[in-house]
Amino acid sequence: MGMTITEKILAAHAGKDKVGPGEIVQVRPDLLMINDVSGPMAVDAFASVGAKRVFDRHKVAVILDHFTPNKDVNAAKASAKLRAFAKDQGLPHFYDAGFGIEHVVLPELGLIRPGDLVLGADSHTVTYGALGAFATGVGSTDLAAAMALGETWLKVPETIRLDFRGRSSRWIGGKDLILLAIGEIGVSGALYCSMEFGGEAISRLDMDGRFTMCNMAIEAGGKAGIVEPDEKTEQWLREVMESTGGRAGTVSDGAQFRISLRDLRSDKDCTYREILSFDVTDLEPQVAAPHLPSNVRPVSDLKSVEIHQVVIGSCTNGRISDLRAAAEILKGRKVNRWVRTLIIPGSRRVYAQALREGLIDIFVDSGAVVAPPTCGPCFGGHMGALAEGERCVSTTNRNFTGRMGHVTSEVYLAGPYVAAASAVAGRIAHPEEV
């Protein structure tokens, strides 16, 4: 019996030849991550066990992205605590306000390699699966223990294979594919499982689209999302290597991948819990209506919904391809005067690239607000909270009750094309309408 890519990565990190679903293994992670929300608790727990130094200072990343630039005194205190921790521990991978959102920043800095095992004290850590890594979210206590010991226990999940077939229209991106899948299987449809995305539509999808898909695996209850590395992955990694130089613990430091890229795929005779198939031919752009990411409809069903705000950004859709898509729609157009349109590049690097390409000019000319890289409104943290009864089209990942502000406000999740088109139309719109 062969193994899935997920099982291979877990076996390699547990020092075993083979592992199977249900087995509990002790693994040594390649990278641990805390942020300004989960970090303070983790740092306290770390101190409370009498730990002095983290197990490997090159393998702990600290990033301040949720409430940054700090929105108030409490947020500033949390940031200060983590800054002190990073300084005291001598952590090279400390990223202060402005670097951007963790799940955009860590991959583009070359900190995630195919075959790596990554634990983050944040549920959207699953994003890194797009590079063929196994990455999952844990609590602050778990993360603190892993920082002290350099290891943790994990139960090997079953794998669900999701195949996407057919050729879709130009308006369809990773967001539409993952919303389609979540709409189909529900918010607990992949509970505890690793979601392996594949098929011709995934082969054609760019890396940014794959990050978007893996990012939302958690919205179906998944423990991880993962895509087998291919030429696109390799090309992407080459570019990262060129742009980052040779820092320790990154793709570019010359260290071998733990599993060779060629072996980093599911064996033909592996066991899947189930194999699901989705045809994306003629797929309309997808939108998740309030208040669950599984409440998915084709955009044409929602065209009468008037909106008050649009957010384009987050760890789901805050990458350069997303900004290019938004700019394609907004170029030479004005956003509706009754719709606040917030555009938040996911990282400083994305921001700089957008500047070079002239996208920021397009956004500013259209009447949108361009914000510094931050999580901001995605979790109702700061910048762009919604008032009573307001509706927002957002490229983020969760539309739970009150997620972006008042409990009666509503969030519609969509990709950047639909979000930008809606900003122009003042209501939910298909990109072809504007």
Added chain:
Amino acid sequence: MEILGRVWKFGDNVDTDQIIPGQYLSIQDPKALGKHCMEGIDRGFSARIKPGDILVAGANFGCGSSREHAPVAIKACGVGAIIAESFARIFFRNAVNIGLIAIECEEACRRIGSQDEVLILPEEGLIKNMTTKEEFKFAPYPPLVADIVKAGGLLPYVRMRLRGREGE
């Protein structure tokens, strides 16, 4: 280690909001959290249960948010163990990490009745229904998870391990 207690039964998909409603999340003290345990589904639960009593539930116990407050409240109100058909992933992990016994055993969940007296021998992977004399087997925790539970949770376990390393 053994756990002997009376059974309180719950259905499928008991979520973390039912276990400890959001309004209590600012509470840090476990005892105070314990007073509100299961309040979203069964008001007065914590007043009725005796130390060592056992929760028996259906599928997907502990689904919803990752709040560690949920297993903390259950443990603090005196519950000795939870037997469920299945657990939501983060809940199971958090339970083990705070030293609360969580056992998956479908058959036991189907056959054990409310108020039965049940004995659990976690290390042997055995559940004995003292009321009906039925026995159920389950896969005991693998050694490393058992070590965490035995130490009383993840933080005491890490403390122990770190002391061990210093002694090496």
